[in-house]
Amino acid sequence: MARETGFPRADAEHDFLRARRRQVLSRLANWLRGEPDDVNIMLPYDEVVEALGRQGERRIGLRVIKLDSIVGSVDRGRDFDRRFRPTSGRVRERWERLALASRRGENIPPIEVYRIGGLHFIADGHHRVSVAHAQGLSTIDAYVTEVRTKLDPGGIRYRGDLIVKDYRRLFLDRVPLTGQARASIVLSDAESYAALGEHVEAWGFRLMQDEGVFSDRATIAARWYSDEYEPVVRMLRQAELIGARTEGEAYLWVAGERYRLIRTHRWDDEVIAAVRARERRAPTDLDDSLEGPRGLA
Structure with a gap:
């Protein structure tokens, strides 16, 4: 849960520092366990679509989606890890500004995502998702575009899994x-x-x-x-x-x-x-x- 001191600005700063600390500790834990390098990397949307075989898309409008279903990004994967924890101090200013607005109860616009099966990929709203995770939320409002693919994304956990999906798609073409x-x-x-x-x-x-x-x-x-x-x-x-x-x-x-x-x-x-x-x-x-x-x- 988000830390409460009664001072929204200080709490927003603590939110960011805690998220950064967790990201560093997660990297260390993965290294100690010998996990693959891509375990904490966001899934790249373009590579997922290519591996699964794009068939079409349709906008389905505003929905409430689970934060845990957001696993990838269209173009901002390097600023956040798989759990949307900041990977550096580069995003701090904007991150803390959004965290402060959230703590003050200000209106936060919905994010925009692409949906493939049960997975979501962010087109706009990376900082908002990161703040929501840090503050202990479980859902977020999102404008959703559903993307249809030849293969189901089931079984994709890490970036390396896309290779198997890509070969399976080619096999089924043959x-x-x-x-x-x-x-x-x-x-x-x-x-x-x-x-x-x-x-x-x-x-x-x-x-x-x-x-x-x-x-x-x-x-x-x-x-x-x-x-x-x-x-x-x-x-x-x-x-x-x-x-x-x-x-x-x-x-x-x-x-x-x-x-x-x-x-x-x-x-x-x-x-x-x-x-x-x-x-x-x-x-x-x-x-x-x-x-x-x-x-x-």
Whole structure:
């Protein structure tokens, strides 16, 4: 809660100093815990939109939003950290002026934000949000513009997560799955999406050769999911070979092992037995088991 001395100007100064102290202590704590460098950095709006794939936007007007839902900025990320604590004394004069106005009960205009899913990104009002956080508020008035994207922003915590989202978007452009099939393919490593995309394209090429019929990407994606992915995942579950991986990671891993061990594209008990035997001898991570895109073709 905001400190109260009965002197609004002194309290506003204390608000700023306390916010700066917390920002410095947070950086120190993250360093001691070995947290990634971007854990306290605001998410950059443009990079998020690019990674998720912009589809359109609409203004939805004045809303009351939660302060904790504001995770990024359009262009002022360097002046405040992820919790909107000032990163230097550069913003102090304006910050304390707004804090003083707030303490005196003066009218504070709404901020302006872009909404992507349940996340908000500030276009105007960084100091107002910082002051609101420092004074212990939980909500703020905002003019909201809703931005539609191809991918949901769920799972984005740090700037590094945008790489995975970007690769997933590119994968779904190459392999345009829909519905449950689209949602079920989840990989934790960005480059694995690239490897899986090449694998599906190679599978589709073999399918067209076998059937002598041209198929578009959407048809190949649907056929691969129903004729290849789902049956293999069922076998992996029965053989207890998924382990701590996601189903998509387990499929990609075993597809690479299948070709490397037996040099075949078929699926049968012999393939599963060979992979199971190798798993028992020397368990490997997904990255160690893949020999590159050619090993999956």
